Amino acid sequence: MGLGQARRLRAIVDSKGRDCYPELADLIPVDVVKWRDVPHQSIASHEPLLIDADLREIAKADFLRAYLPDRTKTAARIVVVDKDSPASLMQANVLGASDVFSRPLDADALRLCLSRRLSAQAASLPMWRRPTFRSAAAAPGGVSIDAAAAALDQSFGALIRGGAIDSAALDVAGNEIIDAIADIGLANWLSTVRTYHEGTFQHCMLVTGLATSFGHRTGMRRDDVRMLTTAALLHDVGKARIPIEILDKPGQLSQAEFQLIKSHTVIGYEYLLAQNDISPSILSAVRHHHEYLDGSGYPDGLSGAEIDDVTRILTICDIYGALVEERAYKKPKAPAEAIEILMDMARNGKVEASLVQALARA
Numbered sequence: 001m002g003l004g005q006a007r008r009l010r011a012i013v014d015s016k017g018r019d020c021y022p023e024l025a026d027l028i029p030v031d032v033v034k035w036r037d038v039p040h041q042s043i044a045s046h047e048p049l050l051i052d053a054d055l056r057e058i059a060k061a062d063f064l065r066a067y068l069p070d071r072t073k074t075a076a077r078i079v080v081v082d083k084d085s086p087a088s089l090m091q092a093n094v095l096g097a098s099d100v101f102s103r104p105l106d107a108d109a110l111r112l113c114l115s116r117r118l119s120a121q122a123a124s125l126p127m128w129r130r131p132t133f134r135s136a137a138a139a140p141g142g143v144s145i146d147a148a149a150a151a152l153d154q155s156f157g158a159l160i161r162g163g164a165i166d167s168a169a170l171d172v173a174g175n176e177i178i179d180a181i182a183d184i185g186l187a188n189w190l191s192t193v194r195t196y197h198e199g200t201f202q203h204c205m206l207v208t209g210l211a212t213s214f215g216h217r218t219g220m221r222r223d224d225v226r227m228l229t230t231a232a233l234l235h236d237v238g239k240a241r242i243p244i245e246i247l248d249k250p251g252q253l254s255q256a257e258f259q260l261i262k263s264h265t266v267i268g269y270e271y272l273l274a275q276n277d278i279s280p281s282i283l284s285a286v287r288h289h290h291e292y293l294d295g296s297g298y299p300d301g302l303s304g305a306e307i308d309d310v311t312r313i314l315t316i317c318d319i320y321g322a323l324v325e326e327r328a329y330k331k332p333k334a335p336a337e338a339i340e341i342l343m344d345m346a347r348n349g350k351v352e353a354s355l356v357q358a359l360a361r362a
Contacts, residue, residue, distance in 0.1 A: 008028060008029040008030065008031055008047075008048075009021075009024065009028045009029070009030045009031070009048045009049070009050055009076075009114070010030075010031050010033055010041070010043060010047060010048070010049050010050070011030055011031065011032045011033065011049075011050040011052060012033050012034075012035050012038060012049060012050065012051045012052065012053060012064070013032055013033070013034065013035065013052045013053060014034070014035050014052075014053040014054055014060070015054075021050070024107075024110070024111060024114065028048070028114065030050075035053050035060060035063070035064060036063075038063075038064060038067045038068065039067045043068065043069060044069065045069040045070055045071060045072050045075065046072045046075045047075065048075060048076035048077070048078075048114070049068070049071075049075075049076070049077045049078070050078045050079075050080070050110075051064065051077070051078070051079045051080065051092075051095060051097075052080040052105065053080075054082070054088075055079070055081060055087070055088045055091035055092060055095075056082060056085055056087045056088055056091075056243065056244035057243065058087075058091075058241075058243055061091040061094070061095070064095060065094060065095055068095065068096075070096065071096035071098065075098070076098050076099070076113075076114060077095065077096050077097055077098045077099075078097070078098065078099045078100075078101065078110070078113060078114070079092035079095060079097040079099070079100050079101075080100075080101050080102070080103060080105050081100055081101070081102055081103070082102070082103055082244075083102040083103060083198075084102075084197060084198040084199055084201065084202075085199065085244060086152070086153065086156050086199065086200050086201050086240070087156075087240070087243075087244045088244075089153055089156075089157070090153070090156050090157040090160045090240060091160070093153075093157045093161075094157065094160055094161055099113050101113075136149075136192055136195070136196040139192040139195065139196070140184045140188045140189065140191070140192050141180040141181070141183075141184050141188060141189040141192050142192055142196075143176060143180070144173070144176035144177045144179070144180035144181075144189075145180075145189070145192055145193055145196065145197075145205065147169075147172055147173040147176045147177075148173045148176070148177060148204075148205050148208065148233060149196075149197065149201060149205070150169060150173070151166065151169045151170050151172070151173040151233060152201055152204055152205075152233060153201075154166045154169055155170070155233075155234060155237050156237060156239075156240040157240075159237055159238070159240045159241070159267075159268070159271045160240050160241070164275065165272070165275050165278075167275075167277055167278075170230055170233060170234070171226075171230075173233065174226045174229040174230050174233070175226065177189075177208060177209070177212055177229055178212055178215075178216075178222065178225055178226060178229060181209060181212050181213055181216065182216060186209055186210070186212075186213040186362065189209050190206060190209050193205045193206060193209065194206075199247075199248065200236060200239055200247065202325065203236065203321055203322065203325060204232070204233060204235070204236055205233075206321040206324070206325065207232045207235060207236075207314070207317045207318050207321040208229055208232035208233050210232075210317040210320060210321055210359065210362070211228045211229060211231070211232035211313060211314060211317045212225060212228065212229045212232070213362040214228070214313055214317065214358060214359055214362045215228050215229070216362070217358065217361055217362040218358050218362075227279060227281055227282060227310065228310060228313060228314070230282055231281065231282040231285040231286065231310055231314055232314060232317060234268065234272065234278075234282065234286055235268070235285060235286055235289050235314055235318060236264060236268065237268040237271065237272070237286070238263070238264035238265060238266065238267030238268030238269070238271070238286070239264045239268075240267075241263075241264070241267050242260060242261060242263075242264055243260075246260060246261060247261070248327070262290070262298050262299065263299075265286065265287050265288070265289065265290055265298065265299050266287065266299050268286045268287070269283055269286050269287035272286055281308065281310045282310075284308055284310065284311050285308075285310045285311045285314045287299065287300075288300065288302060288307060288311045288315075289311055289314045289315050289318050290315070290318075291303075291306075291307050291311065291315070292315075292345075292349075292350040292351065293307065293312075293349055293350055293351060293352065294348070294349040294350055296350065297350075312351070312352050312355055313355055315351060316342055316351050316352075316355055316356055316359055317359065319338075319341075319342060319345070319351070320338050320339070320342060320359060323337075323338035323341060324338050339356065339359070339360045342356045342359070343356055
């Protein structure tokens with residue numbers, strides 16, 4: 001599709017929409033459309049679109065998906081997302097993004113992207129480009145971290161779409177992570193994770209690094225370490241269905257919001273169960289990583305021997321990861337303080353003391 005065929009660019013916006021669209025006027029005329037007015041527009045599948053709306057709001061993303069036509073292979077569909085927001089990235093993918101930019105939107109980069117997309121060579125460009133997202137490949141352990149991020153992105157997006165998970169990508173990521181941590185050590189690997197990722201993706205990868213290192217340091221067979229690594233990567237996949245404003249809420253959650261957060265364990269389990277090729281140990285860990293030995297956890301109130309070893313390990317890695325993370329609503333705990341909190345939980349019968357001690361050594 002050339003510039004002559006494109007006619008005009010539709011910029012679909014909400015209150016987050018930027019004001020740089022007039023700078024595109026010499027390249028292509030721009031019509032700015034409020035997102036709620038999309039049903040009243042006649043939009044063809046080949047027309048170029050710019051979607052600059054807060055896709056962390058699932059209802060808004062679902063609304064746009066319902067009223068926008070499927071994108072043709074050569075059509076430009078540029079989506080603007082919040083930086084390092086897995087929910088936004090997933091929804092961009094579901095909306096058929098040809099290119100993804102993070103906020104703040106760079107007008108020059110957008111012009112270059114549109115010029116390429118609207119040229120005769122558009123069909124040869126990758127379907128899924130993120131020109132403003134940094135790769136960690138050049139940093140210590142970065143290749144494995146990029147592989148993990150790609151596998152997480154695919155897994156979260158597949159859950160949203162109801163599609164199949166890419167088991168091969170998970171296997172590749174798991175093996176890359178195991179080798180990288182054995183090579184450079186956990187501290188260096190986690191440092192790179194913190195440099196390049198935030199939020200839910202960072203948490204999943206921190207827990208994955210901890211679980212992998214735990215497996216290394218306790219002498220597990222490689223197959224068992226890989227299973228633990230995969231379980232850690234997938235443990236929060238159900239959060240794909242939880243609104244980001246609740247996941248990142250700075251204040252205290254209401255009871256209803258907390259119940260919604262808790263549902264991520266069952267959402268993730270039921271999605272993975274339908275895949276037919278996920279091991280029972282991984283399924284159990286995804287569903288039960290918030291269970292406690294004293295029966296006070298969720299979703300099933302398991303206790304004692306009802307909780308298997310993989311789940312017990314993942315639980316303490318998950319708690320430790322959450323404690324040492326910095327979030328908008330909390331300061332990070334020091335490693336020693338996080339271990340002491342876990343030991344206090346062990347003294348109160350919630351987690352296994354020997355596993356906490358092993359994690360401290362890892």
